[in-house]
Amino acid sequence: MITRLKAELADLLLAAVRRAGFQPGLASGSLPEIVWEYPVDPGFGDLSTTVAFGLAKVLRRKPREIADQIAAAVEIPRDVVDRVEVAGAGYLNFILAKGFWRGVVRQVLRAGPAWGRADIGNGLKVLVEFVSANPTGPLVVVNARAAAVGDAIARLLEGVGYSAYREYYVNDAGNQFRNLALAMEVRCRQLLGEDYPMPEEAYPGDYVIDMAREYLERNGREALDAPEPERRDQLGRFAVERILAGQQAALEAYGVTFDNWFSERALRGRGDPEQAIEALRARGHLYEREGALWFRSTTFGDDKDRVLVKSDGEITYFLPDIAYHQDKFTRGFAHAIDLWGPDHHGYVARMQAAMQALGHPQHALRILIVQLVRLMRGSEQVRMSKRTGQFVTMDELVGEVGRDAARFIFLTRRCDSPLDFDLEMAKAASDENPVYYVQYAHTRLCSVLREAAKADFAAPSPEDDLGPLDLPEEVGLIKQLALYPELVIGAAQALEPHRLTAYLHDLAARFHGYYNRRRIISTDTSLTGARLALVAACRVVIGNALNLLGVSAPERM
RNA sequence: GCGCCCGUAGCUCAGAUGGAUAGAGCAAGGGUUUCCUAAACCCUGUGUCGCAGGUUCAAGUCCUGUCGGGCGCACCA
Structure with missing residues (x-):
């Protein structure tokens, strides 16, 4: 209702500007735009505008004089505006009638849960992709931050009339997957008493041992005798399923539910990456060089062109990602919002280039970087290290401080700013x-x-x-x-x-x-x-x- | 070297569209409860907004340069 009031008052002000005879002096007779602000000091009224400053420049007259003239000429609706004052060098301050403010209370009571809802989204579908951690272990503290921010953004968008869709991208293909499957096999063999060293690239976490044990209990050792591609595949899928179930449970305990868990494996299976190549080729954004297939991302502001298919015939990680983002739009989403970790900072430009190359408007895809979280206990930092497998999981965090405290604190800063999360403070039932x-x-x-x-x-x-x-x-x-x-x-x-x-x-x-x-x-x-x-x-x-x-x-x- | 982000009180950070005296929390000290929940309130201080220029009637906010910090710069994921 205050928005409507501002528009109404703006019209009255412009009428006053015209009446005061300023218009002829303005270039092309156009009227200025009225910008409102809310003064912090109540002494400056409830609404304030600086139009007089703008006019002063064009008319080459003192802003104060202009403001005085406008104030004298403006016809104010007495039921809403108590009075208009000129202050400072030429501010026009509006003091609203008490009745107006009381009306707000009525409106709020009448609207109830609908107070603050809007429909600027026109029901447009927006896909918010967040968390999307690799399915190689439990969710950790920074994932909790991303979950809080992503869910809040989705809620906000729903609140203003968009139809928000929460999606989690599952990297169940590619190298991460291979390394997990490898770790599973090694752990299985070790459990069976085989002398089997842990390769560098395999995941070292202890939870893999638990999963390996469970796998053996269910499937017996014969499963390990299957031929290579199937054996690993089976092990990997088992592990991914287990890990995802754990991640999902952690997120639900946190109050975050996804509409869809999107599988990269399924995407590849459908041949979407190949289709993405064709789409880019058809638009003339690809070329071959030194046996590799390149995407000319520099056309859209990227630093350098990017390889999609390596000279050895393998595709890069970027390609399925393009296919995935393209898929978001073919599914009918008008906007896509991604929350990425700071380590993916360097991919923003190329992904946006890819979407533009595929014909999507520049702002169809928005990418936010969720910065790291430093866990503190009082003034001491809680040390974490992925290498030694020592990290605080999201479950532990939520278990210790509670989900409301965790979510709220994660939302007290802009997401691209690093955050110190003090466990002591988050737990304190005090001021x-x-x-x-x-x-x-x-x-x-x-x-x-x-x-x-x-x-x-x-x-x-x-x-x-x-x-x-x-x-x-x-x-x-x-x-x-x-x-x-x-x-x-x-x-x-x-x-x-x-x-x-x-x-x-x-x-x-x-x-x-x-x-x-x-x-x-x-x-x-x-x-x-x-x-x-x-x-x-x-x-x-x-x-x-x-x-x-x-x-x-x-x-x- | 190139690109992006950041630099605001002792600490951690807010500062919408450039606007009137730059704000919170924490930390420090003092006070408030015959009365709707003291998980609360009130009082007490600090700022060359990194630095230097520029644009503007007006700059923490925009532009350029510079210094300091973070991150990214693979035919890795």
């Missing part, structure tokens, strides 16, 4: 913990409403008389609630869920302060009724926002 700070605000809001019901106050409703809401801090709270829908849209467009955690913290802080200073339930029934409506509205927004992050909003703690 150091940002998660509980916000959740506790929600709990408090619920608690107040419960108490009010006990004291026989009617449940808050949009029809309540909100006149008594007059305090600056009450208006401040309402303003925050009013901004929420715009915030959600901005966060969704920028794919930045961390804006929501920051917002939540701010809203929670305002409420905690209000709660401590003011009595909500009192003997003044009309005041109580109005404040309860505000409380109910705050609860709606905090609940909605937490929901968008995939963090629970407890009624009791």
